[in-house]
Amino acid sequence: GAVVSQHPSRVICKSGTSVKIECRSLDFQATTMFWYRQFPKQSLMLMATSNEGSKATYEQGVEKDKFLINHASLTLSTLTVTSAHPEDSSFYICSARSGGVNNSPLHFGNGTRLTVT
Amino acid sequence: GENVEQHPSTLSVQEGDSAVIKCTYSDSASNYFPWYKQELGKRPQLIIDIRSNVGEKKDQRIAVTLNKTAKHFSLHITETQPEDSAVYFCAAIDGDSNYQLIWGAGTKLIIKP
Numbered sequence: 523g524a525v526v527s528q529h530p531s532r533v534i535c536k537s538g539t540s541v542k543i544e545c546r547s548l549d550f551q552a553t554t555m556f557w558y559r560q561f562p563k564q565s566l567m568l569m570a571t572s573n574e575g576s577k578a579t580y581e582q583g584v585e586k587d588k589f590l591i592n593h594a595s596l597t598l599s600t601l602t603v604t605s606a607h608p609e610d611s612s613f614y615i616c617s618a619r620s621g622g623v624n625n626s627p628l629h630f631g632n633g634t635r636l637t638v639t
Numbered sequence: 640g641e642n643v644e645q646h647p648s649t650l651s652v653q654e655g656d657s658a659v660i661k662c663t664y665s666d667s668a669s670n671y672f673p674w675y676k677q678e679l680g681k682r683p684q685l686i687i688d689i690r691s692n693v694g695e696k697k698d699q700r701i702a703v704t705l706n707k708t709a710k711h712f713s714l715h716i717t718e719t720q721p722e723d724s725a726v727y728f729c730a731a732i733d734g735d736s737n738y739q740l741i742w743g744a745g746t747k748l749i750i751k752p
Contacts, residue, residue, distance in 0.1 A: 556739060565728060565742045566683070615682060627673060628740055630682040 524550050524620030528631025535606055536639055543601045543634045545616030551596035552618035556628070557589075560613045569614075572599040606638040641666040641733035645743025653751050658719055660746045662729035663711040671732040672712045673740070674703060678725045686727075687714070716748075724750045 525548040535541050545555055555572040570591050571579040578591035590602040599618075603610055615633040619626050642665040652658045664672075673688035689696045689703045689712065696703050702715040716723055726747050730740040 565744045568739055571739060626671075627685050627688060630684070632682050635680075 524618075524627075524629045526552075526616065526618055526629045526631040528616055528634060530634055531632055532635045532637075534637045534639060537607055538605055540602055540604045541606055541636060543603075543614055543616070543636075545599045545601070545618070545631050547597045547618050547620075547629075550618075550620045552599075552620075553596060555593060555599040555616055555618045557591065557599075557601050558615045558617065560615060560633075566615070569601075574599075603636065606636070608638045611636055611638045641669055641731050641741040643729060643731050643741045643743045645729050645746060647746060648744065649747045649749070651749040651751060652719055654719055654721060656719055658714075658716045658723070658748055658750075660714045660727055660729070660748070661711060662713070662731075662743050663709075664731040664741075665710065666731070666733065667707070667710060669731040669733070672703070672705060673730050674701075674714045675728045675730070676725045677728065677745075683728060719748075719750050721750050721752060724748060 527546045527548050529544050533541055553574045557569045558566040559569050560566050568581050569584045572591045572593040574593045574596050580586045588604055593599040613633050613635055617628045617630045645662045670691040674686050675683035676686045677683040687698050687701050687703050689705050694705055700717045705712040726745045728745050729743040733739055733741050
């Protein structure tokens with residue numbers, strides 16, 4: 523089946539530093555990838571939609587200058603948390619559609635547990 | 640845009656019994672409804688999905704029903720087992736917003752031995 527690989531799985535960083543998270547579709551091409559944030563015991567919160575070759579679409583309330591998204595190829599999207607602060611600590615997870623139609627299944631990466639000290 | 644509500648937030652059932660989780664949606668144009676299972680600290684995994692051209696879909700112990708008129712869909716798990724314990728999320732596609740999935744709040748399913 524379709525596989526989405528996300529790295530790193532865990533990262534601890536100091537306040538003020540930046541962290542890059544990679545999301546790769548291993549056996550399919552993904553023109554669109556979605557980046558989510560999930561707080562403990564809560565649902566998935568969509569942060570932004572990453573479109574290959576164009577600018578990402580950010581959800582209301584998500585700072586685009588803080589959460590930089592780059593989708594340079596059909597198999598790779600990256601999320602960079604810039605100048606991280608403790609409140610950015612969370613579980614970040616990417617996903618992509620394996621099918622070419624908009625109502626096809628969404629496949630998730632394993633997620634990245636970010637801890638900012 | 641689409642809005643999805645999910646109930647209950649927590650469901651505790653005896654092992655071997657059935658579990659039912661219900662979701663409602665607001666956009667009658669939505670045509671795709673997946674269900675995901677998420678174990679603690681892990682990624683959501685698709686367990687079953689249904690498209691609007693069918694009313695029911697079954698895969699072994701798991702089934703999903705869709706009522707387009709009432710705009711609700713349900714997940715049914717029969718003969719529950721301890722490994723079914725997890726958080727389950729329903730979702731509906733939002734055709735107005737880049738076809739992103741709109742998620743329910745999740746249901747924590749607890750299987751009592």
